[in-house]
Amino acid sequence: AQRVTQPEKLLSVFKGAPVELKCNYSYSGSPELFWYVQYSRQRLQLLLRHISRESIKGFTADLNKGETSFHLKKPFAQEEDSAMYYCALRGATNKLIFGTGTLLAVQP
Amino acid sequence: EAQVTQNPRYLITVTGKKLTVTCSQNMNHEYMSWYRQDPGLGLRQIYYSMNVEVTDKGDVPEGYKVSRKEKRNFPLILESPSPNQTSLYFCASSTSGSGYNEQFFGPGTRLTVL
Numbered sequence: 088a089q090r091v092t093q094p095e096k097l098l099s100v101f102k103g104a105p106v107e108l109k110c111n112y113s114y115s116g117s118p119e120l121f122w123y124v125q126y127s128r129q130r131l132q133l134l135l136r137h138i139s140r141e142s143i144k145g146f147t148a149d150l151n152k153g154e155t156s157f158h159l160k161k162p163f164a165q166e167e168d169s170a171m172y173y174c175a176l177r178g179a180t181n182k183l184i185f186g187t188g189t190l191l192a193v194q195p
Numbered sequence: 196e197a198q199v200t201q202n203p204r205y206l207i208t209v210t211g212k213k214l215t216v217t218c219s220q221n222m223n224h225e226y227m228s229w230y231r232q233d234p235g236l237g238l239r240q241i242y243y244s245m246n247v248e249v250t251d252k253g254d255v256p257e258g259y260k261v262s263r264k265e266k267r268n269f270p271l272i273l274e275s276p277s278p279n280q281t282s283l284y285f286c287a288s289s290t291s292g293s294g295y296n297e298q299f300f301g302p303g304t305r306l307t308v309l
Contacts, residue, residue, distance in 0.1 A: 096235070123298075131238075131285065131300040173237060182253055183228070183298065187237035 089114050089178045093186035100164050101194050108159040108189050110148075110174030119177040120157045122148055123185075126170045134159075134172070144168070164193045197222045199301035201286050207307045208276055216271045216304050218286030226289045227269035228253070228298070229261065231282040238285065244269055245291075276308040 090113040100106055112118055120137040135143045137150045137157060148159045157174060174186040199220045208214055220227065228243040230253075240253030244263040258280055260272040269288075273280060284304045289296040 093237075130302055131287075133297040136297075182240055182243065184240070184254070185230075185238040187235060 089176055089182070089184050091174050091176045091184050091186035093172075093174055093189050095189045096187070097190045097192065099192045099194060102166055103163050106159075106161045106164045106168070106191065106193075108172050108174075108191065110157045110159065110186060112155050112157060112174075112176050114155075114176060114178050116178065118150075120148075120150060121175040121177070121183075122146070122157075122159050123173045123175055124170050125173070131173070164191075166193045166195060169193045197299075199286055199288055199299050201284075201301040201304050203304060204302060205305050207309065209309050210277055211275050214273050214276060214306075216273075216284060216286075216306070218269045218271065218301060219267050220269075220286075220288040220299070221267065222288060222290075222299065223266065224288035224299075225266070225291050226296070226298075227263065228287045229259070229269070229271050230285045230287065231255065231280075232285060232303075233282050241271070241284075276306075278308045280306065281308045282306060 092111045122134040123131050124134045125131045146161045150157050171188050171190050173188045176184045202217045225246045229241040230238040232238050239255045241259050242253050242261040244250045247266050250261050286301040287298040289298045
């Protein structure tokens, strides 16, 4: 079965501290993985996708097939990074499966 | 401006009174989808559509209907709403349903069923 697990409901860090938002997935094939972000009072929007291997707003995410993980990282958190972050998986059925989300709170 | 629009944005209704939430996109996207967002459960897919007249169930389709008669519109229909359908609903669209295509989300519709 396809599943996405985000174990942390809330992650609170201080400005300038490193951030790691955890995402683990369950899927037997080659997954397509995404991170979406929802800032306060804004629409959900794509942050990055694993195929791009790019850094967006200082965030990166590496697919680790051995650990079935796709953790989102940023070396130095900023206050404007405070938002709800969702990890998502698309499998063979074209369904997009979201995790339960992690609320990142960056304290000044 | 390329966007996904939903109407209404807020709706309070009573149990059993049929309602429709509209979704429209102006990007000529083939793929459209509906999600509900509930605290602690994240986003769960209700229905999706790969193209006109092609729809399929997501993970939580019970109590909902959809139709895709035109490419730009994908209404969500609740024939007999119940309180457990109180939620925040999002419509999304993308170029296609496969690959790494970005999904563009609407602003959300907050539904309360009394």
